[in-house]
Amino acid sequence: MSAGNSEDKPNLRSIASLAGVSHMTVSRVLNDHPNIRPETREKVLRVVEELNYQRNSAARALATRRSRRIGVIVDRPVEIGPDSTLRAVEHAAREAGYSVSSVAASPDDDGVRPREAVAYLTAHGIDALCVIAPRASSVDVLRELTDGLPTLIVKADDDPNFLTASVDQRLGATLAVQHLMDLGHREIAHVAGPLDWLDARARERGWHAHLKKAGLHIPPAFVGDWSADSGYEFAVAFDELPPFTAIFAANDQMALGILHGFRDRGIRVPEDVSVVGFDDLSVSRHFLPTLTTVRQDFHALGTLAVEILVAALEGGGTERRSRIAPELIVRESTAGPRTM
Amino acid sequence: MSAGNSEDKPNLRSIASLAGVSHMTVSRVLNDHPNIRPETREKVLRVVEELNYQRNSAARALATRRSRRIGVIVDRPVEIGPDSTLRAVEHAAREAGYSVSSVAASPDDDGVRPREAVAYLTAHGIDALCVIAPRASSVDVLRELTDGLPTLIVKADDDPNFLTASVDQRLGATLAVQHLMDLGHREIAHVAGPLDWLDARARERGWHAHLKKAGLHIPPAFVGDWSADSGYEFAVAFDELPPFTAIFAANDQMALGILHGFRDRGIRVPEDVSVVGFDDLSVSRHFLPTLTTVRQDFHALGTLAVEILVAALEGGGTERRSRIAPELIVRESTAGPRTM
DNA sequence: CGACGTGACGTTACCGGGAACATAGCGCGC
DNA sequence: GCGCGCTATGTTCCCGGTAACGTCACGTCG
Numbered sequence: 001m002s003a004g005n006s007e008d009k010p011n012l013r014s015i016a017s018l019a020g021v022s023h024m025t026v027s028r029v030l031n032d033h034p035n036i037r038p039e040t041r042e043k044v045l046r047v048v049e050e051l052n053y054q055r056n057s058a059a060r061a062l063a064t065r066r067s068r069r070i071g072v073i074v075d076r077p078v079e080i081g082p083d084s085t086l087r088a089v090e091h092a093a094r095e096a097g098y099s100v101s102s103v104a105a106s107p108d109d110d111g112v113r114p115r116e117a118v119a120y121l122t123a124h125g126i127d128a129l130c131v132i133a134p135r136a137s138s139v140d141v142l143r144e145l146t147d148g149l150p151t152l153i154v155k156a157d158d159d160p161n162f163l164t165a166s167v168d169q170r171l172g173a174t175l176a177v178q179h180l181m182d183l184g185h186r187e188i189a190h191v192a193g194p195l196d197w198l199d200a201r202a203r204e205r206g207w208h209a210h211l212k213k214a215g216l217h218i219p220p221a222f223v224g225d226w227s228a229d230s231g232y233e234f235a236v237a238f239d240e241l242p243p244f245t246a247i248f249a250a251n252d253q254m255a256l257g258i259l260h261g262f263r264d265r266g267i268r269v270p271e272d273v274s275v276v277g278f279d280d281l282s283v284s285r286h287f288l289p290t291l292t293t294v295r296q297d298f299h300a301l302g303t304l305a306v307e308i309l310v311a312a313l314e315g316g317g318t319e320r321r322s323r324i325a326p327e328l329i330v331r332e333s334t335a336g337p338r339t340m
Numbered sequence: 341m342s343a344g345n346s347e348d349k350p351n352l353r354s355i356a357s358l359a360g361v362s363h364m365t366v367s368r369v370l371n372d373h374p375n376i377r378p379e380t381r382e383k384v385l386r387v388v389e390e391l392n393y394q395r396n397s398a399a400r401a402l403a404t405r406r407s408r409r410i411g412v413i414v415d416r417p418v419e420i421g422p423d424s425t426l427r428a429v430e431h432a433a434r435e436a437g438y439s440v441s442s443v444a445a446s447p448d449d450d451g452v453r454p455r456e457a458v459a460y461l462t463a464h465g466i467d468a469l470c471v472i473a474p475r476a477s478s479v480d481v482l483r484e485l486t487d488g489l490p491t492l493i494v495k496a497d498d499d500p501n502f503l504t505a506s507v508d509q510r511l512g513a514t515l516a517v518q519h520l521m522d523l524g525h526r527e528i529a530h531v532a533g534p535l536d537w538l539d540a541r542a543r544e545r546g547w548h549a550h551l552k553k554a555g556l557h558i559p560p561a562f563v564g565d566w567s568a569d570s571g572y573e574f575a576v577a578f579d580e581l582p583p584f585t586a587i588f589a590a591n592d593q594m595a596l597g598i599l600h601g602f603r604d605r606g607i608r609v610p611e612d613v614s615v616v617g618f619d620d621l622s623v624s625r626h627f628l629p630t631l632t633t634v635r636q637d638f639h640a641l642g643t644l645a646v647e648i649l650v651a652a653l654e655g656g657g658t659e660r661r662s663r664i665a666p667e668l669i670v671r672e673s674t675a676g677p678r679t680m
Numbered sequence: 681c682g683a684c685g686t687g688a689c690g691t692t693a694c695c696g697g698g699a700a701c702a703t704a705g706c707g708c709g710c
Numbered sequence: 711g712c713g714c715g716c717t718a719t720g721t722t723c724c725c726g727g728t729a730a731c732g733t734c735a736c737g738t739c740g
Contacts, residue, residue: 011726022690027728035687059726061398062695066467083423087444094460099441103434104427120434127406228626253623260626283593286568286600288628351696362720367698375717399696402725 010051019047030055054122082133085154088302089130096310098127114138118145128152128309135196150312152305155198156323163312165305165322169199172294172326173206173248176276179292179328180246181214184336185274189244190221191234191254200226203250203278219244226250228257235261245273245337252277252284252293259287259333270335280329289332296326350391359387370395394462422473425494428642429470436650438467454478458485468492468649475536490652492645495538496663503652505645505662509539512634512666513546513588516616519632519668520586521554524676525614529584530561531574531594540566543590543618559584566590568597575601585613585677592617592624592633599627599673610675620669629672636666 016023021040028036029044047053083104090100103117114131121129128150131142139153143161152163156170180188190207193200204221211218219242224230231254234241238261249255255277262269269275269289277284280295301324308322356363361384368376369384387393423444430440443457454471461469468490471482479493483501492503496510520528530547533540544561551558559582564570571594574581578601589595595617602609609615609629617624620635641664648662 012728013726023726024691024728025689028689031728035689037688040688056402056726058398058401059695060728062396062402062697063726063728065695090442090444094443099460101439101441102430104430120439228623232626256623256626260628260630263628283568283596283623286572286596288600288603290600352698353696363696364698364721365719368719371698375719377718380718396696399725400698402727403696403698405725 084298085302088299092303092306114141167296168323169202170206173203175328177210185246187244191249192221193250228253231257232261274334292334424638425642428639432643432646454481507636508663509542510546513543515668517550525586527584531589532561533590568593571597572601614674632674
């Protein structure tokens, strides 16, 4: 903490002079060479620690002729939202002459730890950072980690600290709710994503605000975890829930789980309850019933994000931030309420 | 073609001496600086072309203090097969102290062009290459492009030119077909992926071989394009198809499209026809009916791939290749045939 | 007791580019 | 005819590491 660095980034030589050794000794310590006295090693490591020194991967790659980078080619397009956005970012970055390194959550762990992710990426040398599908807590952490590193976060609210780009989540929620209201629904429930996620929060707020504006009753939102499983759990608990005739689910996967749960409970969609999703995955048009949902143009989003970042890196000037409009796709899972 | 390079990689100086100018002039030409005489530019570019010169990104990054790389953090796990594999590769690479650059097909274009993908990746400096979800034609192209670059291809057949790792696709197909045979089915159709894809081909062969072994009739396979849409198209053409009581689809998405198409045609699953998929996406357990499928452990696959690559890069010795066993997951979409 | 091996460093050169400054030719105005 | 200012190009140094080799103190052995 409080690494009072007013100077340039430390390098081998600066470590060396502070430790009172030659830069080669520092290099050897860092590379675990033999024939270093324990006390020398300690001394060096102490300074390294103090200055929070990180190797320059470019210089290393140049000298060793090894980049420690692995190229990967994936020859099949993808579906899920944040991932399509990542693909679009990679594509646009490539076009702009940049390359991309990414850290993604694996299905095992419970999300990316932003501190480690940033450390990893900066260690490998990046000019800018792009954060997709962030949680509110991550944003707070990022604020202190990305000092001086141009950073774009995919989120809707403007932020003095970051560049931003997003699909307008609240508008999307509004479209979904309005569609249900147009069909005659008055009791519209919401299955939200984890509310620490900015997208989940924005959709929940959009739903809440639009109900309020229409003077409708606002039930508490059920909070899922984005997974189809959590949608299923919600749906099979139907009998214990306050009554509603329509559901706005915060993503298509939870909507799918809801369809499944309702079938297991003998509740028909859309005859008994209407369901709207969010994302428009390519499979959603084949769910049974086919899913009414809010389409996000992930490809446009990723492209926009890179445009903004590159402009910040090169043009220097126009630090724009923009929002992409979502689109309502009406299919079979919504209809007028039964008792109308 | 036939760039007879017997020497080291060309650099600015070697270009310069061949063109009879200083290395700075070459640098300026390459960076589009003004104040270069057209004939000088031409002369330089000709040599650049001849030697097939590529800039050293590490040296560039060192000199300019800019890596031209963008870090990306994606904070949400993904689903679709090749993509989960990519995630696993990134994860394992990170653990091993490597970083990953990837080129993925976007939903727009029709697949990655291997020649360009390799050019891009090598230009940005990679030590090794990993190819996920390859087509047969890509493999041929890669053979000539990856000379000297340790390359792992995710495919089942051993290959003297490459390292390999894979989930045993033929075994997966066998499990699916055997399951249907155990239920009493004798007419088992197959909806394949594009047969230029190695995975699609292996699954088709597994299906074909197992039917043959059992002495069953082998109908021609219907060739889809991996998308749910193509599964739908197949299913709605049911009346014009040769009769069958069960379908083995080469992935879950096509299986979903089939479920949808059958519903639109009034064909019940599994009462009239049984359907088996391949992949076990996290959503497949919520399809209606829930989908019997063959699970691939993409995470294990990606981890294995990196292990093998890193061993090749560092240990030098054990160039292993391994196959991971898939697993049959039985759900609602399969049952005994009607007329039994 | 001097030659020699070895451990623990230090010195120097080099990786392949780019920035900054130096220089040479050349047209031009006076 | 000469200084001036441009254009086109060359020189030098530096980026931040690592490899290769040099050095020095110390211990050992014949």
